Amino acid sequence: MSSNQLPVVALALGDPAGIGPELIAKLTARDDLMRQANVVVVGDPWLWDAGQRVAGVPVRTTPVDSFAAVRARGTTSLPAFLAMNTVRPGDVNMGQAEAPGGASVLSLLDRCMDAALAREIDAICFAPLNKQAMKLGGLKHEDELHHFAQHLGVAGYFCEFNTLHGLWTSRISSHVPLKDVARYVEKSRIVDATTLIYRSLQANGIAQPRVAVAGLNPHNGDGGTCGREEIDVIAPAVRELAASGVPVSGPFPADTIFLKARDGELDAIVTMYHDQGQIAIKLMGFSQGVTVQGGLPIPITTPAHGTAYDIAGRGTANVDATANAFVIACRMGAAYRNRQSLFGQPQ
Structure with a gap:
């Protein structure tokens, strides 16, 4: 050039x-x-x-x-x-x-x-x-x-992306108190955040990005006994995304989803709140990570x-x-x- x-x-x-x-x-x-x-x-x-x-x-x-x-x-x-x-x-x-x-x-x-x-x-x-x-x-x-x-x-819709060694993450809520996170768990926000990171990865040269969505509650809500957001909101959002031509997977328990990323199975993860993704990605490479607006x-x-x-x-x-x-x-x-x-x- x-x-x-x-x-x-x-x-x-x-x-x-x-x-x-x-x-x-x-x-x-x-x-x-x-x-x-x-x-x-x-x-x-x-x-x-x-x-x-x-x-x-x-x-x-x-x-x-x-x-x-x-x-x-x-x-x-x-x-x-x-x-x-x-x-x-x-x-x-x-x-x-x-x-x-x-x-x-x-x-x-x-x-x-x-x-x-x-x-x-x-x-x-x-x-x-x-x-x-x-x-x-x-x-x-x-x-x-x-x-x-x-x-x-x-x-x-806009949100931060954090990237590390080819893995991208986004979240549906960001710099808000943890006590307020649950009210941000809305289908429209999940759809928008996931679509945004999916299209952005395509623009950066990945034709078919492998994107997964994290759950909110411990153990993905344990079938509704430990929270129903996965059943009532997150899973329906994933189905809507697939129907619209954005083939993503999930929800997966937040404490294991980054193992899939570590093993090279994913290009991006959509999390529900700031530290859910930030703790994992910074442990994976604190001195290497990038934030994309x-x-x-x-x-x-x-x-x-x-x-x-x-x-x-x-x-x-x-x-x-x-x-x-x-x-x-x-x-x-x-x-x-x-x-x-x-x-x-x-x-």
Whole structure:
């Protein structure tokens, strides 16, 4: 692929008090990865300098004065750097979730989304952020995905996907209290979440994805003696999906369904709540996982782990998950550049 055909991928530095800046420095130091896209690092110059210093990897970049200038570059041998002034050094305390850092992240991501909508970039890969800091800094939603959806004008169903070594997971409820999970177990949500991940896997090159749905209750409800959601809601949703041309299986007990994935029998699992899938997938490879923001009109990815405040500034953060997120962003960004949505439909 020639340089002018490469997807333009924005790398956002993430929470300034966390490990994000050093991760982006380590990532951009890898020439093998940088050849996959026309890359622009986006963030505060002082923070970018600090990230390189902590990581111990000076990175040569080409300054640009706008997102539009990135695609117009004659050569992509070096990452571009777009300077933004979102937070002052004196307002950042390393390893602390605070309002200035959260506001910085919101500002940065909003400008990246605007650039994607304007077709100036093709994908966004952001370093870890902290929801508490973002809420202190002005986030009005339960998480960043809902903020993205509102900013992008999404009216349909959306949810996070978590990926690891070819296994994708989604869930019908996300960042909500555990006591509220049962009210989210609705047939329509199961159908929408399953259809979304099925179509997304097809758009990513899997012609016939093997998707399974988890149950909610212990032992899949034990025939209704330990909860009836499997009988009354989840199984009917699976039958409706099959009838509509989305051949999925389940429900399977949540404590065994990931054994099928481990043994290579599944491409994706739809879970009922956050930790049902997150505990399993993080045990399978905490330093490798990726979060894909599913259902949005533009590709947005991030490592599945957090800001790691406890090790921020030490230079020891593992870059593998960030590298995996970047690779997925490149692949999806190439499709987006070809005027396809995340799900392979013309925009």
